[in-house]
Amino acid sequence: MTTTLVTGGTGALGRPVTERLRAQGHDVRVLSRRAVPYSVDLRQGGGALDAAVTGVDTVVHCATSPRGGDEQAARNLITAARRAGVGHLVYISIVGVDRVPFGYYRSKLAVERLVEDSGIGWTVLRATQFHDLLLTVFQGMSRLPVVPLPARVKDQPVEVTEVADRLCELAREAPAGRVADMGGPEIRTMDSxxxxxxxxxxxRRAVVKVPLRGAAxxxxxAGGHLAPDHAVGTRTFEEFLARRREAAAARAHG
Structure with missing residues (x-):
């Protein structure tokens, strides 16, 4: 039995990764700031991180924060993983991090480079945005009577559990370097x-398309964040929303 550490293992992606690996018979450790017994702030590192990676064969690195700190977190994780003799580091990144000059994307690209230069066997998967992110954005925006949308921008949302399936597959295999991108099944306008x-x-909300400025x-x-040649996801945004409605209804009658 192999031992796998999932960073960010209580998050939107890390949780299904953890569930699937355990169902497949892996010994899985969940690392996050609040997970017990591996409660670690990767930005701080320290002895708790060393304990978490000791005896680990593979690390699936899902922990991330748009508020910053990903690069320091990756440095600390890589240093601890090297000391512990970890053989495989799997990292989830975002399609377009090398094409879109957006702050969070730059940080993800920097982490990719740290992983590549880590001296550990590595695999990097880039995926398009999750359905869950769009849902969060739309929930916030629809509180307004008029919803502003960036003009002429499209998206290709993908189901997070399908990305989790792919990460688990990669974690079971030998280090593969940069693998093919993973995109959702449809490229859609933000308006639709x-x-x-x-x-x-x-x-019911009025929608206004707003032209913005800047390189990002x-x-x-221009579609730098899209993967039209890798539209391998199967669940559409409408199917995602329908499943959420069904789950909410089941809980209400549960």
Whole structure:
């Protein structure tokens, strides 16, 4: 039996990764700031991190924060993993980190380079944005009577559990370097995705398309964050919303 450490193992992606690896018979350790017994802030490192990686064969690195600190967290994780003799480091990144000059994307790209230069066997998977992220964005924006959307921007959302399946597959295999990107099944306008959300939630909102400025917006508008040749996901945004409604209804009648 192999031992796998999942960083960010209580998060939107880390949780299904953990569940699937355990179901497949792996000994899985969950690392996050609040997970017991491996409660670790990767940005701080220290003895608790060393204990978490000791005896680990593979690390699946899902922990991330748009608020910053990913690079320091990766440095600490890599240093501890090297000391512990970890054989495989699997990292989840984002499609377009090398094409879109957006702050969070730059940080993810920097972590990719740290992983590549770590001296540990590595695998990097880039995925498009999760359905869950769009849901969070639309929930916040729809609190307004008029919803502003960036003009002429499309997205290719993917189901997080499908990305989890792919990460588990990669974690079971030998280090593969940079693997093929993983995109959702459809490239859609933000307007059409928002309208699907509004219809599913029974909300009526005016939508205004706002042209923005800057290099990041131009890159998003040009589709730098999309993977049209790797539309391997199967669950659409509408199917994702329908499953959430079904789950909510089941809990309400549970």
């Amino acid at each position: 995705l928002l309208r699907s959300y509004l219809q599913a939630t029974g909300r 917006y131009r890159a998003f508008r």
